[in-house]
Amino acid sequence: MFKSVSGFCLLRPISTPDMERHRNSVTSKSKSYRMSYRSSLGAAASRLGLTPALTGRRLDTRRRAPKSHNITEKVNPEQLALLTKTEWQLSYVTPLYRFRHTQLKSYSGQLSAFIAAGKQQGLAVEVFDPQTAFRVSFSVVQGMTESDDDADTVLIQIHSKPLFARQDEPQKTVWSGLLTCVNANPEYLRSLPEYFICLPLFGSSGAEGLTALVKSWFQQSFDCCFGPLEISHTSLQWLMALWTNCHTESSIQHLKMIWTLPAVPPLQVTYTVNPEDAWELWSSVRKTRDKRGGEEEENCIDIEEVTSFMQGLKSHFYRHFKLDLSAGSLNQVSTALGSAKSSGRMKISNSRYMITTLALLTECALFKMPI
Amino acid sequence: MxxxxxxxxxxxxxxxxxxxxxxxxxxxxxxxxxxxxxxxxxxxxxxxxxxxxxxxxxxxxxxxxxxxxxxxxxxxNPNQGMWYVLQLLDPEDDAHSVELMQFKEQFKSHLKELVRHVSIKIKNHTDQAVWIRIAWGDAFSRPNHLKPTFGVHYLQTPYVFVTNLTSKQKPLLSQAVVLSTRYQAIKDANLSGRKLTAIRDLLMRKYQQVFPTKYPSPLAENNQTISNPHIVKEQAEPAANRLHMACKAFGGGALPQLQSAVYKLKTKFRDDPNKTMTEREEPFRCVVKFESTNLLESLRHCASSGIASTPVTPLLSCIPLKGRNYFVITDNDSGPSSQTHQPQN
CATH class of the missing domain: 1.10.533 (Death Domain, Fas)
Incomplete structure (x- = not known):
């Protein structure tokens, strides 16, 4: 069962640098991208062969402006609270082989046993004690999908008692994990062979030892592999623009960017913009676009608009400090709606824009995937 | 006990x-x-x-x-917590003759008039600094010795350095300081840092100063054997020029360790090539904070390495010149076309 798909892992070292190179070479040509995306998907059937067929994929250069989704009615409030209050460390996961949403109960038992065994082997630091055993629960988050092809989001929680807890003290959630897929490319999803479930975005929050154990259980059980999902400069800019675009519906409070410039010693620049002024700059950028091309739909945002928004902010900064922010790297962006760090930490504070943000991250995860 | x-x-x-x-x-x-x-x-x-x-x-x-x-x-070990600077204004005629004993007595009696329960301890340090420790109480409680305020004043200078001072206590301390130093007013000097010694050195110019004559020629001698003398020569000149400009703004030696500088910008937005928001008259509001383990060193490196364009903008070079690290920047009133900015008090 495992051998038949081991090609996933084998492909990884070959295709990743290739993809990066390809992405860089086509960044300026937005039209050619759609062609290659399609054509590569056409070749998806042969993906299990050794040709890295999907190397043409790159991030969308246009996306729909975020609609506010009132998911509070669809999603269990307890689960929603966990999703919004947690800062997730993101990873990508390759499609899961023979993962079934109906088997979650048995997965809970298996993973609990796996963690217990792992702890006993001394993989993690804590000493194993049946009193503080870990109880795992898998649950489906209903209502978190955008299209019918998306697999349902799965939430994993690990409960345990603190080391020095009293007997009657209830167990606490010590680790949470999230596997999700929002608005993934339907052609890609349909091109997957039978028995594969695609939940490409994995978020974890809690002790790293537990994260490692959960990952290795998934790897063994569903023949998948995990990799770190950094949030690229472009994605951070997208998030800034998407959030700012929401300002009239729900206030962003502030638009904050943190840059690091490679001076000696390193110089950190925190650039915080007043929410109304950020919004006005954004609408001014949008208006200029409208004049240029009239036939485009209202609700689409182009990458050009995102970059000229950023360019505006950068040149205002340069005019004052004669410092070019492009020399440094953007590490973090945040508003009241959420925060994202280039290291792959993400917090979505407002449930209304969760779907949009997760859709962007799903796309990043699919893009980062080595197959 | x-x-x-x-x-x-x-x-x-x-x-x-x-x-x-x-x-x-x-x-x-x-x-x-x-x-x-x-x-x-x-x-x-x-x-x-x-x-x-x-x-x-x-x-x-x-x-x-x-x-x-x-x-x-x-x-x-004064380099703990955040230190802020207060600056005394308008000295009386006899301000320069205030000596330690007089200051001590005056300060204690003035502050005790303002606050009923307060414990004040004043000590003279070896480097002429007067150290003041204040434990505050209020009408109903005894002084809280667990959260004291520390103040440092160098006699005959207009500066008072304070740490752990709440906004409620600030006017009380300010009044007592003004009266006992024979000045007429006090204001925030807009300078703060974690290292008392560094902000003191910056204000009292106890670091290697910038003398423009010290850097008369931008070209440094280069005797190394070089692979392509033309290229190296081509690049050496601007590099030396950048270094010259950087040193002109920040000096060549070790710089006092500041951790941050904050600019509140309220200036008109201008993004010339793109013509965005050109019709907007109101200022664009944003806050920019620079942080580093040694901010002035980082800024000098930015200028010498080319991350920052030279000459260094007055906004940055006035941190050591004015001894401040908090600025509110607005456009000059001279006209909308003016590109210069003036740090406001």
Whole structure:
């Protein structure tokens, strides 16, 4: 069962640098991208062969402006609270082989046993004690999908008692994990062979030892592999623009960017913009676009608009400090709606824009995937 | 010894690193040589605290003695917490003749007039600094020695450095300082940092100063054997020029360690090539904070390495020149076309 798909892992070292190179070479040509995306998907059937067929994929250069989704009615409030209050460390996961949403109960038992065994082997630091055993629960988050092809989001929680807890003290959630897929490319999803479930975005929050154990259980059980999902400069800019675009519906409070410039010693620049002024700059950028091309739909945002928004902010900064922010790297962006760090930490504070943000991250995860 | 005194000693012991304890106790001088010898400094903090508590009981030491101990430690290790600078304005004719004893008496009596329950301790440090420790109480409570304010004033200078001062206490301290130093007013100097010594050096110009004549020629000699002399020569000139400009703005030597600088910008938005928001008249509001382990060093490196364009903008070079690290920037009133900015007070 495992051998038949081991090609996933084998492909990884070959295709990743290739993809990066390809992405860089086509960044300026937005039209050619759609062609290659399609054509590569056409070749998806042969993906299990050794040709890295999907190397043409790159991030969308246009996306729909975020609609506010009132998911509070669809999603269990307890689960929603966990999703919004947690800062997730993101990873990508390759499609899961023979993962079934109906088997979650048995997965809970298996993973609990796996963690217990792992702890006993001394993989993690804590000493194993049946009193503080870990109880795992898998649950489906209903209502978190955008299209019918998306697999349902799965939430994993690990409960345990603190080391020095009293007997009657209830167990606490010590680790949470999230596997999700929002608005993934339907052609890609349909091109997957039978028995594969695609939940490409994995978020974890809690002790790293537990994260490692959960990952290795998934790897063994569903023949998948995990990799770190950094949030690229472009994605951070997208998030800034998407959030700012929401300002009239729900206030962003502030638009904050943190840059690091490679001076000696390193110089950190925190650039915080007043929410109304950020919004006005954004609408001014949008208006200029409208004049240029009239036939485009209202609700689409182009990458050009995102970059000229950023360019505006950068040149205002340069005019004052004669410092070019492009020399440094953007590490973090945040508003009241959420925060994202280039290291792959993400917090979505407002449930209304969760779907949009997760859709962007799903796309990043699919893009980062080595197959 | 009452409970609050015990608690004070316990808290103090938690703060002081073990290796500093011996010298601090020696400077304090409240222990006999035998007692000092009896303490085993390799013990745990908990055991050391117990030993010290016993000795203090024996010697009948009270809160006022322990305050001295804390002051000795803080004076030797002032680079903790955030220090802010207050600047005195408009000296009276006799301001320059205020001496230590007079300041001490005046300050105590003025502050005690303003606050009913307050404990003030003033000590003279070796480098001419007057150290003030204030434990605040209010109408109903005794002074809280666990959260004291520290102030440092150099006599005959217009600067007072403070740490751990709340906004409620600030007017009280300010008034007492103004009256006892024979000045007429006091204002925020818009300078803050974690290192007292660094912000003091910056204000009192105790670091290597910028003398424009020191950098007369931008080209440095280069005797190294080089692979392509044309390319190197081509690049050496602008590089030397950048270094020259960087040193002109920030000086060539070691710089006082500042951790941050904050600019509140309220200027018109201009993004010339793109013509965005050109019709908008209101200022674009944003806050920019620069942070580094040594901010001035980083900024100088930015200029010399080319990350920052030269000449260095006055906005950055005025941090050492004016001795400030908080600025509010607005457009000059001279006209909308003006590109220059003026740091406002």
């Amino acid at each position: 009452d409970d609050s005194t015990k608690l004070f000693l316990q808290r103090f012991m938690r703060r002081i690193p073990s290796y500093m304890l011996r010298t601090t106790l020696e400077k304090w001088g409240r222990l006999t040589a035998a007692q000092q010898k009896s303490i085993d400094f390799t013990q745990s903090k908990w055991a050391l605290t117990e030993a010290l508590l016993t000795i203090c009981e024996e010697n009948k030491l009270a809160m006022k003695h322990l305050i001295e101990l804390e002051m000795i430690y803080i004076m030797d």
